[in-house]
Amino acid sequence: MVSVQETRLSPAAPENLPARRRRRPVGRAATYRDAALFLLPKALLFGVFILVPFVYTFVLVFQDGSLLGDFRFVGLANFATILSDSLFLSTLKNTLLFLVILVPLTMTVPLAVGVLLSSKLAGLRFYRSLIYLPSLLSIVATGLIWRVLVDPQSGPLNLFFQRVLDIEVPWLSNGTFAIFFIAVITMWSSLGFNSIIFMAGLNDIPDELVEAARIDGAGMWRTFWSIKLPLLRPVMQFVLILTTIASVQVFDVIFVMTKGGPGTATYTAMWYIYQNVFNGGSVGYAATMSVILLLLTLVISAFYLRATRSDGRGRG
CATH class of the missing domain: 1.10.3720.10 (MetI-like)
Structure with missing residues (x-):
């Protein structure tokens, strides 16, 4: 007859217990990915409404044209006009x-x-x-x-x-x-x-x-x-x-x-x-x-x- 104490200490006993989930180690790549996904909406808004207009302003410096379009490249003519304005x-x-x-x-x-x-x-x-x-x-x-x-x-x-x-x-x-x-x-x-x-x-x-x-x-x-x-x-x-x-x-x-x-x-x-x-x-x-x-x-x-x-x- 096997005692209760021996049953508890037997190696077969843990098989009846629910298996524990093992946590996967989080690497740097996963951390950077999560951070990038978190910052993506704000980065898109910043790029569309701030960065792109800022860069495009320097493109317009060398052009001439109204809001209706018809832009043409004029080089440094705008700077020359400012000096005499x-x-x-x-x-x-x-x-x-x-x-x-x-x-x-x-x-x-x-x-x-x-x-x-x-x-x-x-x-x-x-x-x-x-x-x-x-x-x-x-x-x-x-x-x-x-x-x-x-x-x-x-x-x-x-x-x-x-x-x-x-x-x-x-x-x-x-x-x-x-x-x-x-x-x-x-x-x-x-x-x-x-x-x-x-x-x-x-x-x-x-x-x-x-x-x-x-x-x-x-x-x-x-x-x-x-x-x-x-x-x-x-x-x-x-x-x-x-x-x-x-x-x-x-x-x-x-x-x-x-x-x-x-x-x-x-x-x-x-x-x-x-x-x-x-x-x-x-x-x-x-x-x-x-x-x-x-x-x-x-x-x-x-x-x-x-x-x-x-x-x-x-x-x-």
């Missing part, structure tokens, strides 16, 4: 003026608001939500709102300055003032976004450094200038480059508020490109101007990065 040079001047106005506004006002939002204030969540409200509006809606506010006949803001303060403000009738006013509106529309970025950067600064500076006798302003501001350099670089790109590509707010007027006083480079493409001009010529704007943006961004990096090395 006084209107394009004027648009570059207006674009750079807009950049010069917008960048200081964006680097100071949102930074000051970010400092306030990072401090310990009563009702801080309410203030953060209130500051971020303009960023929820599209720039087109923002431009329409401000255009109604400064309307020469019935704009509430314009009437307030005229009847209460007795000041005649050329909101959109003077070219230089219109560019300045549009830069202020652009800064206001992105105030919440940039303020939150600066606030996050300030909150990321270790409290030990601030406390050590205070123990050494540094005041609030000295602590901000010598401790917080240098540590905010990566955040400031990020905001600076984003603002530069937005300045060079400014179009929608111009389209809504001035349409390039008065005359050509607020013609920006992107507005001029739009006029060339959709008003019977040359698509190749517009592509050439786009490439020049791209190179201009890269040069300015590289200058920013080099200037701030050399400043950081000098401090070190």
